[in-house]
Amino acid sequence: MLGRGGDRARKALFDRLAALPESDPRRTAVRDRLVIGHLELAMHIAKCYSAKGADETELLRAAFTGLVRAVDGFDPAQGDFLAYAIPSMMDEVRRRPEAETDPVPVSAPSRRHWRTSTGACARHPKSEPSGPPAPDP
Numbered sequence: 001m002l003g004r005g006g007d008r009a010r011k012a013l014f015d016r017l018a019a020l021p022e023s024d025p026r027r028t029a030v031r032d033r034l035v036i037g038h039l040e041l042a043m044h045i046a047k048c049y050s051a052k053g054a055d056e057t058e059l060l061r062a063a064f065t066g067l068v069r070a071v072d073g074f075d076p077a078q079g080d081f082l083a084y085a086i087p088s089m090m091d092e093v094r095r096r097p098e099a100e101t102d103p104v105p106v107s108a109p110s111r112r113h114w115r116t117s118t119g120a121c122a123r124h125p126k127s128e129p130s131g132p133p134a135p136d137p
Contacts, residue, residue, distance in 0.1 A: 017030045017031060038085065046059035062096035063093050066090070066091065070084055
C-alpha cells in the first residue's frame with residue numbers, strides 16, 4: 001500500500017489531487033501514485049474471488065478498474081478512502097462476467113505497474129489456489 005503513514009500519505013495525495021486543476025499534467029502523476037499505492041489491495045480482492053473458478057486475469061482487471069474509478073470518484077471530504085474503494089472494487093469484480101470493455105482511461109505508468117505486479121504475483125508460489133481444482137463445467 002502506501003507504506004508508513006499510509007493514512008496521512010493518502011490524505012495528502014488526495015488533497016493535492018483535489019487542488020490541481022484537471023488540465024495540470026502533475027495531476028496524472030498524483031493519480032498514478034494513488035492507484036499504484038493501492039494495487040496490492042486490488043490484487044487481494046481479486047484473489048478472494050479467484051478460488052471460485054473465475055479467470056484470475058479478468059478478476060485482476062476488474063479490481064483494477066474499480067480501484068481507478070474509486071480514485072477518480074473519491075471526495076476526501078466524505079470520509080475514508082478505503083471505505084469507499086473496497087466496495088467499489090468488489091462490485092466491479094462481482095459484475096465482471098457481464099462487462100465487455102473497460103471504459104475507464106488508465107495511464108501508461110499505471111498499466112505498466114499493474115502488468116509488472118500481476119506478472120510477479122502469478123509467478124509467486126503463494127499465488128496458487130489452495131485446495132482441489134474446480135470441476136470443469
